[in-house]
Amino acid sequence: MTAPARLGEAGPAAGAAAPRRRPYPLPVRVRRRTDRRSRRSPLLTGLTAVVTLYSLLPLVWLVINACKTQPRLLDSFGLWFSGRFALWDNIRETFGHDHHIFVRWLLNTLLYVVAGAGGATLLAVLGGYGLAKFVFPGRRAIFAVVIGAVAVPGAALAVPTFLMFSRIGLTDTPWAVIVPSLVSPFGLYLMWVFAAEAVPDELLEAARMDGSGEIRTFFRISLPLLAPGIVTVLLFTTVATWNNYFLPLIMLRNPHWYPLTLGLNAWNEQAATAGGQPVFNLVITGALLTVVPLIAAFLLLQRYWQSGLAAGSVKE
Amino acid sequence: MALLSPPGTGRRPARRRPGHRPRWTGLGFVSPFLIVFALVFLAPIAYSVYLSLYRDQLIGGNHFVGLDNYRQAFTDHEFWSGLGRVGLFLVIQVPVMLGLALLAALALDSGRLYGRNFFRVSIFLPYAVPAVVATLMWGFMYGNRFGLVASLNEHLHTSIPDPLGPRWVTAAIGNIVTWEFTGYNMLIFYAALRVIPEALYEAAEIDGAGQWRVITAVKLPAIRGALVIATVFSVIGTFQLFNEPSILKALAPNAISTYFTPNLYTYSLSFAGQQHNYAATVAIVMGLVTMAVAYTVQVRGMRKGA
Numbered sequence: 001m002t003a004p005a006r007l008g009e010a011g012p013a014a015g016a017a018a019p020r021r022r023p024y025p026l027p028v029r030v031r032r033r034t035d036r037r038s039r040r041s042p043l044l045t046g047l048t049a050v051v052t053l054y055s056l057l058p059l060v061w062l063v064i065n066a067c068k069t070q071p072r073l074l075d076s077f078g079l080w081f082s083g084r085f086a087l088w089d090n091i092r093e094t095f096g097h098d099h100h101i102f103v104r105w106l107l108n109t110l111l112y113v114v115a116g117a118g119g120a121t122l123l124a125v126l127g128g129y130g131l132a133k134f135v136f137p138g139r140r141a142i143f144a145v146v147i148g149a150v151a152v153p154g155a156a157l158a159v160p161t162f163l164m165f166s167r168i169g170l171t172d173t174p175w176a177v178i179v180p181s182l183v184s185p186f187g188l189y190l191m192w193v194f195a196a197e198a199v200p201d202e203l204l205e206a207a208r209m210d211g212s213g214e215i216r217t218f219f220r221i222s223l224p225l226l227a228p229g230i231v232t233v234l235l236f237t238t239v240a241t242w243n244n245y246f247l248p249l250i251m252l253r254n255p256h257w258y259p260l261t262l263g264l265n266a267w268n269e270q271a272a273t274a275g276g277q278p279v280f281n282l283v284i285t286g287a288l289l290t291v292v293p294l295i296a297a298f299l300l301l302q303r304y305w306q307s308g309l310a311a312g313s314v315k316e
Numbered sequence: 317m318a319l320l321s322p323p324g325t326g327r328r329p330a331r332r333r334p335g336h337r338p339r340w341t342g343l344g345f346v347s348p349f350l351i352v353f354a355l356v357f358l359a360p361i362a363y364s365v366y367l368s369l370y371r372d373q374l375i376g377g378n379h380f381v382g383l384d385n386y387r388q389a390f391t392d393h394e395f396w397s398g399l400g401r402v403g404l405f406l407v408i409q410v411p412v413m414l415g416l417a418l419l420a421a422l423a424l425d426s427g428r429l430y431g432r433n434f435f436r437v438s439i440f441l442p443y444a445v446p447a448v449v450a451t452l453m454w455g456f457m458y459g460n461r462f463g464l465v466a467s468l469n470e471h472l473h474t475s476i477p478d479p480l481g482p483r484w485v486t487a488a489i490g491n492i493v494t495w496e497f498t499g500y501n502m503l504i505f506y507a508a509l510r511v512i513p514e515a516l517y518e519a520a521e522i523d524g525a526g527q528w529r530v531i532t533a534v535k536l537p538a539i540r541g542a543l544v545i546a547t548v549f550s551v552i553g554t555f556q557l558f559n560e561p562s563i564l565k566a567l568a569p570n571a572i573s574t575y576f577t578p579n580l581y582t583y584s585l586s587f588a589g590q591q592h593n594y595a596a597t598v599a600i601v602m603g604l605v606t607m608a609v610a611y612t613v614q615v616r617g618m619r620k621g622a
Contacts, residue, residue, distance in 0.1 A: 041428040048423045051416065052438045055499060058453040059441065061464075065456075077471070078457065078464045127349035134342025142346065149357050150552070152603050159586045159595050160360035160367060180356045188349060214341050243446035245559050250587070261448040268452055269566045284456070287449040294444040302437065 066288040070281040090285040105263040116181030117237035128191025146185045176251035187233040194229035231304045260290045367596035385597035394575035409490040410550045421505035440499035447559035454492045455567040480568035508542035544617035555606040578602045
């Protein structure tokens with residue numbers, strides 16, 4: 001499932017926003033109602049733990065099996081360690097296999113993330129700010145079209161985009177992956193909501209009175225206020241780009257331009273076909289290396305995505 | 317469409333004296349987005365419509381055929397088979413996933429858990445895992461070569477059927493998708509539960525409402541917007557199902573056909589079969605079906621009991 005640009009979940013990352021500026025206007029409960037009388041329930045904790053176990057099980061499996069040698073991988077029980085500890089060897093082999101192609105895929109992924117997700121965030125910030133803080137003809141129409149676009153299936157766009165790009169010679173180049181990544185309807189919506197709340201009109205008026213140009217006002221006054229929203233959008237567009245599979249699958253033929261996702265799939269298909277070199281340990285270690293940076297980012301930036309999701313579901 | 321209205325327009329209209337500022341400044345800020353949007357969204361859609369009205373044949377070349385491609389789609393057994401499968405997904409996997417997410421969110425919100433933050437972050441983590449990795453992990457665990465199912469059958473003498481066989485593969489994919497998105501939906505629900513005004517709980521307490529009654533009479537109605545949004549996006553995601561079956565195909569080549577889902581069918585048509593015109597037609601039909609279902613869910617969801 002290409003996690004579609006989801007607009008609903010996000011809105012002003014208010015809790016995380018500069019708290020000293022002004023209190024967030026939504027009616028956030030000051031005190032948890034249940035805190036005053038609830039007793040902790042071992043039963044409920046146990047049931048939630050089952051769901052948590054389900055969520056973590058495959059990741060635990062991944063870590064354990066990335067520590068095994070290929071023969072052990074095939075003949076030992078999946079949920080426990082077996083044989084010698086081979087994680088470092090596996091990582092070394094993953095990076096070294098096939099003339100360091102994995103390093104190339106990693107660098108490609110970084111390129112697509114920096115250019116694609118970075119660019120998407122930039123366009124969303126500019127657009128959201130423009131829509132929230134200026135009145136001009138066609139605002140409502142833009143809103144309707146952008147929201148409608150969220151429901152268009154990826155494949156409906158992918159085929160004609162591929163044909164268009166191949167006609168102008170963009171397929172099989174990084175541009176074919178970067179350009180479509182630049183549009184994030186969800187990011188635009190989030191910045192729109194966020195800018196409406198975070199940048200007071202009075203401040204903009206005051207800046208105009210002082211003779212500050214619009215662009216200067218944007219960079220000097222608005223941009224710092226928008227920072228928490230920008231981090232949230234950047235995080236979600238980064239996930240979308242880092243995890244993208246469908247778009248590069250269609251656009252790229254040359255393995256030298258593959259991102260990690262496509263490369264891992266290529267290794268897996270190679271391992272699964274009869275006569276192919278069985279590199280399951282590399283597929284598993286590579287998968288672990290692909291996941292670790294994003295999980296780390298989510299853990300480190302918790303307050304942003306949690307509050308980003310929070311306010312979005314409130315906005316109705 | 318109360319659910320989706322332009323932000324910041326209703327409550328507090330931007331105050332601006334007429335003629336005070338050039339009204340085109342805003343458009344200047346928006347135009348970079350709009351230009352790329354037109355290039356990668358609007359142009360491909362227009363091109364799709366164009367393609368769907370033509371047919372490219374060995375004899376006669378590219379010529380206009382009107383709605384013939386659409387007529388073909390409506391009698392296309394493979395298209396209907398894929399559509400039926402995602403329809404099945406929609407009525408089984410989506411409710412299971414959203415139900416699980418809702419239960420987890422209610423548990424988190426109850427304030428009766430030990431280690432709430434740990435649970436919340438752990439259940440959300442699969443969202444950060446790429447579909448490729450999620451499918452490979454589950455695929456390996458399902459598999460009979462070094463999978464868990466094979467181990468269980470061998471050591472515990474159970475007889476769990478092969479999840480990658482033709483009978484169970486759809487359920488196996490449903491499980492992968494459920495795993496990926498339960499935490500994400502849980503967070504949406506949890507976030508909405510957190511901002512229910514305290515006054516509502518106090519009123520319920522005065523009325524002597526028990527916990528169950530608080531859930532059905534206060535919490536669920538209060539987060540209806542979040543429920544509808546999550547359902548709409550799950551509908552869209554389901555109709556677009558592609559990555560998981562496409563990647564799992566390497567591990568279960570006999571169970572997953574080239575027309576397993578409509579998206580997979582479109583992909584096969586245009587990249588293996590070079591039938592670009594018909595692929596565009598199928599994609600447009602799916603787009604229309606998706607929008608119709610998503611819109612119905614939204615309208616019905618917001619009206620019910622309101």
